[in-house]
Amino acid sequence: MNRIIWMGIGVAIGVIAFRKLTEAQSALGPEGLNRAVGRLADGLFDFADAVRDGMGEREAELRSALGIDTALGGGVDAAIARGRGDAARR
Known part of the structure; x- marks a missing residue:
C-alpha cells in the first residue's frame, strides 16, 4: 500500500515538473519573447x-486658475493666431 502512495506522489511530481518545464521553454522561445515585448x-x-x-487635466486647471482665455484653442496655434508666432516656433 505504501508503494502505491509513493508511486502516485512521484507521478504527480513528475507531471507538475513536466508542465513547469514546458511553460518555461515556451517563454524562452521566439513566441514568448514576442509576447513579453x-x-x-x-x-x-x-x-x-x-x-x-x-x-491635459493639469493644463486645464492652470488655465482656469489663471483666467486664460481658451477660446483660441491654446498652445502653439493660439500663439501664432495672436501674432506671437516667432516666439512659439523657437
Missing part, C-alpha cells in the same frame, strides 16, 4: 496615455 510596449503606451491625460 508586446506586453512591455502596451504598458509603455498606456503609461504615456495616462501622462498625456494628466497633463
Whole structure:
C-alpha cells in the first residue's frame, strides 16, 4: 500500500515538473519573447496615455486658475493666431 502512495506522489511530481518545464521553454522561445515585448510596449503606451491625460487635466486647471482665455484653442496655434508666432516656433 505504501508503494502505491509513493508511486502516485512521484507521478504527480513528475507531471507538475513536466508542465513547469514546458511553460518555461515556451517563454524562452521566439513566441514568448514576442509576447513579453508586446506586453512591455502596451504598458509603455498606456503609461504615456495616462501622462498625456494628466497633463491635459493639469493644463486645464492652470488655465482656469489663471483666467486664460481658451477660446483660441491654446498652445502653439493660439500663439501664432495672436501674432506671437516667432516666439512659439523657437
